[in-house]
Amino acid sequence: MSETTESIDFRTAIRAWLEANCPAEMRQPMSSTEDACWGGRQWKFASEAQKQWLERMGERGWTVPTWPKEYGGGGLSGAEAKVLAQEMASLGCRPALVSFGIWMLGPALLKFGTHEQKLEHLPKIARGEIRWCQGYSEPNAGSDLASLATRAEDRGDHFIVDGQKIWTSYADESDWIFCLVRTDTAKKHTGISFVLFDMATPGVSTRPIRLISGKSPFCETFFDKVRVEKHNLVGTLNAGWDVAKYLLTHERDMIGAMGEASTTPSLSRTAKATVGLDAQGQLADSQLRAQITEFELDEAAFRLTLQRVLEMAKARQAHPAMSSMLKYYGAELNKRRWELMASSGGSDALEWESDRSSHGIVARTWLRSKGNSIEGGTSEVQLNVIAKRILELPGA
Amino acid sequence: MSETTESIDFRTAIRAWLEANCPAEMRQPMSSTEDACWGGRQWKFASEAQKQWLERMGERGWTVPTWPKEYGGGGLSGAEAKVLAQEMASLGCRPALVSFGIWMLGPALLKFGTHEQKLEHLPKIARGEIRWCQGYSEPNAGSDLASLATRAEDRGDHFIVDGQKIWTSYADESDWIFCLVRTDTAKKHTGISFVLFDMATPGVSTRPIRLISGKSPFCETFFDKVRVEKHNLVGTLNAGWDVAKYLLTHERDMIGAMGEASTTPSLSRTAKATVGLDAQGQLADSQLRAQITEFELDEAAFRLTLQRVLEMAKARQAHPAMSSMLKYYGAELNKRRWELMASSGGSDALEWESDRSSHGIVARTWLRSKGNSIEGGTSEVQLNVIAKRILELPGA
Amino acid sequence: MSLILTEEQTMLRDSARDFLADKAPVTQLRQLRDTKDATGFSPALWQQFAEMGFSGVLVPEEFGGMGLGHVEAGVVMEQIGHQLSCSPFLASSISAVTALRHGGTEAQQQSWLPGLASAEAIATLAVDEKSKHQPAQIALRATPTPNGFTLNGAKTFVLDGHVADLLIVAARRAGEPGDSEGITLFLVDAKAPGVEIERTVMVDAHNAARMTFKDVQLGTDAVLGQVDAGWAPLSAALDAARAAAAAELLGLADEVFERTVNYLKERKQFGRVIGEFQGLQHRAAELYCELEITRSIVMHAQQELDARADGASRAVSMAKARAGRTATLAVQEAVQMHGGMGMTDEFEIGFFMKRARVLQELFGDANFHLDQLARQQGY
């Protein structure tokens, strides 16, 4: 489809603004996820350029281009936001801000929040002033949010929250939390509410979780008689499950894409280096050769499937639960990749701390990949969803 | 352990008898299962030697050496029977008789039958005069015997049986059937009885079942107002389930051993012939090479496990449900074997009727092997048994 | 390129589905098998393939065909997979047509393509000589004569060989078995002196034949493409046939999967519908994922064939390998989940298992194509 004159003007204007305002340093590719800007009260900018870039984009609302202007967004249409994204990509501009506020809480507030809640929270997300974390999982409610036990007792104009969350990403670096709490102990799914509160409230404490792969962004978070004002309830009392489900779909899409890891080194190249080729030019380890080829086939077919499902979604032909397939297969594929990478790496890839091994990067990434099929809904839960919602198999 | 003088004498006597009485032809190895003698009214002896051998062994009761003499058995102790088996093996004597009567009904009658029932049926089994078939499965009760629907209505001194059985092996060549029937429709497991009747009774008809692999010994068997005298009830009324379970354990052990197929051609030899070796002496198809090696490893390990479980059973260290493991793994292994055999055989092994392909022997055996994980309790049922009885996992 | 069907392709799929479900369902295959039908397919059906335009799907309009591509051919193949319909479509309309289009002179195309499009003639590819597909190993000898060539050797697993009018024979004019150079394609009249054809009854009850060539005399005009450079048109024809076989495997797998899921919803055991058991649910869900992922690569391969005649080998090998494995899993799970019923000849599931096995072997099994993929990547 050819662009209209109007849209061409829009594109030109955006490009000009980006060229004028995006610092050169922010047009370098990110060397790792460490280079991203997450914002918040505790944020230490990596450079003056990172700070400037966030301020300029935040001012225009282009950190969240499609949100309404009155809530700090850019007020752009979907098509306009796409142009912005294309132009940023073509100039190599980094995202000015990444955050759970943008990806998760924002969409939920836009759908379920009151006007006051939107006015209060969305602009601060857009400008990166407040960093949010998510309080869903609990030690005794992994895949099963319905059995969650963190209590919010009704005290008239406020709740008193007591309990414990786990897997709270970046809780120790965040300012506010969006959190599921139980407001009716007699019910299950229908006794849960969705509340917001400041992590600086007395009674909130966090403890980082060490994973089998080493340091992680995850925390345990404890609530001891935490006071939460009632105006911080999102959606209806006892209907927090609807808000949570809405958020989970977003999270699943986000994690599903993990199977696709274009930056990881090629398996066959790694194996060629360690195992070598035989006289016929084949990998000397024929078992490993067979496993790598199967993996590469499955990976290529999976990438095409990501593309196809996206196209189906656009054409309204995709079953909504196909995201469970992508999450399931992507996670299992990534685990296979790192099993094979570890195997190809041999004993060098078993080192844990040396500079030579980049502090055990292969071993740690291999171990970390095991979490892919657990976080954001286990593989078993995804298979349940496919069986029930797509195949329409009956029962439990 | 050294043998006593007495047992040496016994061994000598047995050997002398076998040498004198086993016809030379019956000391040739069997070229296929077709060479076995199943007995019964309709049996056509393959030779005079086969007939003689059955008569002589039957007279002594050595077709069923450990059964009591009064019921037509040999009256031997376990140790003596072992000596007989060893001497027969060392002279290469074929078994004089194979039958479901020997393997299945006999042991059940010895445990659950009345003195009259034993007197009536066991000697005819021992002499191969009556051939038995088994009526358990029904079209709507595959792995789930409890939902069986063949009715036996109480008419005072007899039952009237109506219904249908499936998978009745050799029903069309058998004289009598041992059969599960429902005698209480209000109950499930506890409303089933175990009865015996003549296949020549009016109202009994059979139809052979064609399998995906071609001809098979299986039949459908239909009962239309079949009269069964009450003295042909085995065990207590409504307690046929106990008898059935007792028999099933025997059947499972029998089928579990199918994974062990020493007469099948070697996979790697077949693949060498079709795929060839490369310059390094490796199978030119490295995927197939990997698959065959894995199979051969698993097969070797499984054979050792058969041996180990047997030894454990003797030492009373085996969990009784370990037979489910042997059944499950043996069946899956045999299916893998024939997938690989078909794959190694290539297009030649896809022929179905030619002499060149021995009438599609590879394709037919491959297809037939798919039934291994269904008959005698499906793989899923075996896994359920392991989960519940060995691992003691709870619930359904 | 988008990986979903266009509106036209969707219409083609629907009409192929309705047509084949009506005219060539599994019951037809059973009947052909049980009556030991001499032709091995319904000539009336084959005539209807022409009327529907299917047999000319890949033939340019100038030669009386529809001038469509491999995506469209695949759409038809998938529906054939659903019904296990017997016809020379794969051999004649896809593999032979592709060979003629890639290697044929104007005259050769003119003399054969219209007849193939109208289903008046049947052609097939004769490649394999041994039990496993290894096209570079071709040994059937083409010896130059003053007026052309003499062929000597044997072929096996030739689809529809006993009913074909035209055999496209891959022969070795130079080099040794193992070399891709030196292979030459020949157009051979199936009735030529010295050609002997034996129909082989296969496990799937579809047509295949063995043939021997004894001093078969050919003119120079029998050469398809360049002498000693037959590898390129042969590969093009094989790749087209492989992608088509992958599509049939996908359709077949879809069909057994659908039948199996329906069975899981109906069959009761231990007082419950067996589809309630989580063990079976998870296996069904895994199979669903395999099918969807295979669907993407199969369609991609067809698009690659349409986009670049010679460069599609990698995509095609991926599609054939993955479709073979997926269909094998699908039929295995189908028989197992159907229990004893799945083992009976009376039930149709067994037909799918048999056909899947033959298609898996045809033009290279998953092992062969995975090996090709590794070679292409230099390891």
Added chain:
Amino acid sequence: MSLILTEEQTMLRDSARDFLADKAPVTQLRQLRDTKDATGFSPALWQQFAEMGFSGVLVPEEFGGMGLGHVEAGVVMEQIGHQLSCSPFLASSISAVTALRHGGTEAQQQSWLPGLASAEAIATLAVDEKSKHQPAQIALRATPTPNGFTLNGAKTFVLDGHVADLLIVAARRAGEPGDSEGITLFLVDAKAPGVEIERTVMVDAHNAARMTFKDVQLGTDAVLGQVDAGWAPLSAALDAARAAAAAELLGLADEVFERTVNYLKERKQFGRVIGEFQGLQHRAAELYCELEITRSIVMHAQQELDARADGASRAVSMAKARAGRTATLAVQEAVQMHGGMGMTDEFEIGFFMKRARVLQELFGDANFHLDQLARQQGY
């Protein structure tokens, strides 16, 4: 030979189990790791290994050992697997002792075996030079001198290398990397001039080291076995170590499986104990079968080692390959079934996954040994 333990072996197992559970549980491994312990195991524990007779299990009684066999060594290794206990048992008491027994002169055995049995000395095998185990590829050079040999080269993945007194170094005296002939074993004092040892901290927090040999001077009495015929004692030592590693893998897999099954009985989700879900039940039951079948082949390999010093390679490769795969499956299922808890360092399951990975790689992974099996069968 019977595949179940004798009464004596059962008693040995019970005492090893009680001893290790008491003195060297997973908490000890965690502490060694977290305190970055310089030795990497508890010297007190190692002294107790001697008191229990474990460190001398393979040493003949005449040299102060117990004179037992590989079945007994495996019994101890299995219990080590249950607790992930750190000690030089595998390196010193099994691999080095076997090398000395198979290649050593009376004098060499006399000077080393009593010390190894009493745990006063530690010895280890230095074989690998690259990232994957390929013993025939040894390139570390042994150059003859008037009085003996000079060593030049490097080794990696040497168990307990930084605490060993004696290094048994596989060097190439003749031939090219890839030849099994020309390899010679040398007894090298770890403190000899020119030997440099770097401890490498591994994912499993067990001991390993890299080492370089720079003009290391050795007398002729340093040769273990025959010059250029080191392959035989090297293979014997490696096979003993492989069977032992297989036993540790089996014990480790048993332990995580037991912990996982217990967890399935306790953990509730969706209002039910998760062990009720048939999907998990079937996976647990399958894993049970894998473990039982691996148990048979591991025991068989140990018996073969005891029965025939040189002919056990096939059984050992089978055991190491299958134990590696089974343990890999067991730890993967354990982490997955434990959910998020399994991913935390606080929980012990991760330690088993890490140790399994190292043992899988050690002395040849499953791929290596499957390849050996195929070669032995001539395909």
